[in-house]
Amino acid sequence: MSDWQSLAAYGKVVFYTQVTPNRRNGSPARMNDKKMMTLADIAKLAGVSESTASRALRNNPVINQATREKVQQIAAEHQFKVNATARNLRTQKSYTIAVIIAFDAKTQQTVSDPFLLELLGVIADELSQHGYDMLLSTSKSDDKDWGSYFLDSKRADGLIIIGQGEHDPRVEALAQTQVPFVVWGGRSGAELYPIIGSDNRQGGRLATEHLLNQGCRQLVFLGDIRHNEIEQRHLGMLDACQAAGIASDAVQQLTCDFTAQAGYLQTQQHVFARLPELDGIFAASDAIAMGAMKALLEHDIAIPQQVALVGFDDIAMSAYCTPSLSTVKQNTQSGGKALVSQLLARMQGQQPLSEQLAVKLLCRQSSLRRL
Amino acid sequence: MSDWQSLAAYGKVVFYTQVTPNRRNGSPARMNDKKMMTLADIAKLAGVSESTASRALRNNPVINQATREKVQQIAAEHQFKVNATARNLRTQKSYTIAVIIAFDAKTQQTVSDPFLLELLGVIADELSQHGYDMLLSTSKSDDKDWGSYFLDSKRADGLIIIGQGEHDPRVEALAQTQVPFVVWGGRSGAELYPIIGSDNRQGGRLATEHLLNQGCRQLVFLGDIRHNEIEQRHLGMLDACQAAGIASDAVQQLTCDFTAQAGYLQTQQHVFARLPELDGIFAASDAIAMGAMKALLEHDIAIPQQVALVGFDDIAMSAYCTPSLSTVKQNTQSGGKALVSQLLARMQGQQPLSEQLAVKLLCRQSSLRRL
DNA sequence: TCTGCTATTGCAATCGATTGCAGTATCGCC
DNA sequence: GGCGATACTGCAATCGATTGCAATAGCAGA
16 A cells, blocks of 8 residues: 555546447347336237246246247347346345355455455356356445345345354354355354365364474464364364374464465564474465465575475465475365355255365475475 | 365265254244344334335435434334345346456466456455445356346446456447446557556566666566557567667567466476576566466576566565565556446446556566665 | 137236325414 | 415335236037
8 A cells, every 4th residue: 555655646547438429229220228128028029918928038838839939039139138136026036145255353454365266266156057146245344244234135045154264253143043154164063054164174184294204393383273274274283293192382383364474474473483493384374384485485494304384275376486385275166166055955945064175285395305 | 176086085074064943033022033024014113104114214304303213223123124126126226236257268267366356355345335236257157248147137237347358349349338337457549448457558668677677688578468458568568678779579478378377388388498598577467477487496597697577466475485576566456446436437427437557666586686 | 519628828916115296284474 | 263384204106027816718528
């Protein structure tokens, strides 16, 4: 922001766009878009009643085949589109799912974590494949509580909540409702709603086992364990240590936001002090890991020889930093699919399911000591 | 995808979520959410007519202050939310803007470029601040043409089209309509619709001047100039070279998608051949630049001493790779704001404006030869 | 020719909120 | 006490599509 102050001088360049008079209404004979076609117009043109027209357009077999085709053809000719609002009102459905990206109240920043965005993309595709539109909301101006805003107002038929889910009272509240929703995140235990997420604990275990295999003995965990998912990753780390007979005080946990910057700062402030004993870092996200990597490299600490580093997520950049980042890959593809299919199932009154998706360790340069 | 085949063995773990009987309908006395409150219910409870209730809720001053407060209070007590569908139908507005991320038909991949996603976030915030909902659509299943799908069906009141805009016939077609829409991208000349974007040519110029200042003389441009924005960046590069009296054949342009992978591959395949003469690379995006950086480092080419590198966008990671990436920063904040405000203005019948936003060169390690 | 079906189509109510216009108090003032 | 103005409220139409139920026509079988 302040970065941009120097630009005040530039100002911004504004052009007046040349506009066509907008009366390019096709050939003179046809007057296509006079006002806006309604079903009634189509019915009239086809010489049938509105009800017949409606049924014909929806391909209701009770209507004579010939009639159906005729109506459909006329509708197509006039590029008639059913008014979604009217339909929604009548049918009491919106064919829309609201996706809510909830994030920290403190770091009032816009959705940023690359992983979440990747997941978001998958969800978008998946929803559209099922014929649903997607209403996106970053719960910044969230005085309005989501549930009622989207559901009671009939803006959406269901909710998908993603975003690093610190225990959110609003979600708990939703669970008391019969609102259909699913959450991306980590299972904390006995939630009353379906949670889809990676097997974070297993991920933490895999990453840590790998670090231990590489000979690391003094570890740091970078991440905020107040978040369910992160807590699970941390627990997985402890699991692995315990299994390997490593003393629990050999693992230090440093709280850290989901940004490269946070990873960088935390590393500078707390990690260097523990050198040279410290020899392994497990970061709760790739962004954090990349920040840590930067800090380490700046201080000429060899990665992975001196300190081995593993991240989480496998964002696109991970393979392209230097050294390339070892990480625990989350399967966004099946994650997005699961979220959508569970929600849809739930909307049809089925029993809600939680799913925990398998993860996979990708060993790259940042942690592989023996080639 | 194939990455995941090995996981078939894992399968996925599924839990049955324990569900409360859902009849936790508050205290026995009050029965809140029997069916679903409607305006009529509120009116009845308040002892006024529907029309009065409606006006009261909208704070229409024609209604007695006391009446208004009473109705509002009752509505609040019962957590009544106006049915958006009904309102939209009646008022013929949806208070919704559709954001369309159009992308290459060939690289059928989901929205991925970090820059676009950042922009998307800003737009989301901005829209919600103006009281609009945001309908997000990745134009993958785009047999349905956007314009009619969203506008004619009254799903949205306006369109924002972002995504690396290769000349898209669909956009041109939209311009012939009176559909309100704005586009993020580069000006190609005489568009008939408002385009908001960075001053890409200036950006290209700045980046190139900087490279030349650092002593580079043989340059490569990595990017697909069929995209307006990229073409402008390339033109800016040529501008700078010409101004500096550099022969135009000293600049080679290599077509490249918007991914780190593409940047990596192109660098491997075509850049190495031109070493050691080649001494500067200007990449059309930071992702591309990071791919190129990876390839260079793998071949032990010193950055910036041997080859200096500049990207474009200033995505979050740019500052945290090693060496940190010099880049041309686009101002997503004002970009998003401009898109929204122009669209809203246009929807109110105002003359559409195009805007070109100032950019800023950030010199970091990847190009700064003298410290 | 009459009855009973079946195949089609249309009538009219409905979804829930908004709003132009008309109706009813209430009040001031002559 | 009477009249017009002012301040509120309510009636009823409307937005555009969907759908239960009734209506009509056509046809076969008795």
